[in-house]
Amino acid sequence: MLAVGTAPSFVEVDYRPLTRSDVVEGQETLRARFQAEGYLYFPRALDASTVEPVLRDMLSVLGPHIRWDDSAGSPILAGEPFFESDPLWDRLYPKVQALESLHRLFHRCEVQRLMELVAGPDVFVYPMKMARVAAPRKLGFETPPHQDAFSHHAGPTMAGIWIALHDADEAMGRLTILPGSHAGGVRPVFQAQGVGGVQCEIYPGETLWHVSDVTAGDVIIFHSQTVHRAQPNVDKQRVRLSVDTRFCDYGAPVFSTNLEPHHAWRIPELDWEYVYRDWHARDLCYYWQDYPGLF
Numbered sequence: 417m418l419a420v421g422t423a424p425s426f427v428e429v430d431y432r433p434l435t436r437s438d439v440v441e442g443q444e445t446l447r448a449r450f451q452a453e454g455y456l457y458f459p460r461a462l463d464a465s466t467v468e469p470v471l472r473d474m475l476s477v478l479g480p481h482i483r484w485d486d487s488a489g490s491p492i493l494a495g496e497p498f499f500e501s502d503p504l505w506d507r508l509y510p511k512v513q514a515l516e517s518l519h520r521l522f523h524r525c526e527v528q529r530l531m532e533l534v535a536g537p538d539v540f541v542y543p544m545k546m547a548r549v550a551a552p553r554k555l556g557f558e559t560p561p562h563q564d565a566f567s568h569h570a571g572p573t574m575a576g577i578w579i580a581l582h583d584a585d586e587a588m589g590r591l592t593i594l595p596g597s598h599a600g601g602v603r604p605v606f607q608a609q610g611v612g613g614v615q616c617e618i619y620p621g622e623t624l625w626h627v628s629d630v631t632a633g634d635v636i637i638f639h640s641q642t643v644h645r646a647q648p649n650v651d652k653q654r655v656r657l658s659v660d661t662r663f664c665d666y667g668a669p670v671f672s673t674n675l676e677p678h679h680a681w682r683i684p685e686l687d688w689e690y691v692y693r694d695w696h697a698r699d700l701c702y703y704w705q706d707y708p709g710l711f
């Protein structure tokens with residue numbers, strides 16, 4: 417049983433922009449920055465045309481509840497707001513999970529090259545891929561501060577990769593990072609409202625967070641122990657859609673629950689058979705089955 421705690425107040429938080437990285441800086445510099453700050457932010461690492469099919473496919477299954485709005489330049493909410501694990505989300509999410517484009521994005525060469533910068537030349541991409549729907553008018557249900565090392569039972573060589581599918585500004589629930597927080601190990605956690613349902617401790621004085629507006633194709637890679645969270649979506653209508661997964665150096669221990677589709681543990685029809693049933697190419701189906709580092 418997790419202790420139930422109260423969310424820290426972020427009123428006093430001081431925000432600075434994410435430190436920008438570029439692959440041309442070279443692996444040594446980027447690794448040193450990753451070790452110092454616990455994350456790497458690559459603005460426009462991917463072409464907008466690379467992420468656009470994922471956005472389009474997500475919108476095709478999220479409609480009519482969420483649709484693209486040209487004047488807003490972003491997805492907007494058409495009906496009542498919902499968050500991860502609400503009944504409507506549970507009905508829509510299996511269809512999102514079944515999108516071949518969502519899974520395939522993380523196996524593209526240019527994405528793997530970014531992962532290799534921190535994991536080395538032989539990368540294992542976790543089969544569990546996540547899609548985030550940060551809806552407005554759901555204050556308090558945003559992703560609370562957490563470390564993926566806890567939620568994914570992962571060691572220090574696992575990392576997260578988060579990809580923006582469209583431009584998102586301050587009002588839309590941006591991902592924010594507590595720089596350097598990976599250095600102190602895995603923190604105690606308590607039960608919390610919001611995506612994931614678990615929050616880690618934030619220590620006194622940890623008031624400087626990094627955050628930036630993002631553009632379609634921006635990539636953030638973070639250490640498994642880096643504390644991160646989403647800001648509340650305080651817009652009236654606009655929805656932030658993004659995708660993320662985890663990866664590690666091939667052979668590193670991976671906890672068995674990461675081999676399931678995201679939320680398969682609570683949505684009965686959501687399994688790999690369901691996810692793979694309409695895929696055009698089969699090369700990525702069950703690619704993870706013989707992974708040697710399972711526990």
Ligand SMILES: O=C(O)CCC(=O)C(=O)O
Binds near residue numbers: 559576578611646
């Ligand atoms: O995008 C979000 O709201 C949460 C992302 C996240 O927590 C993660 O990728 O670990």
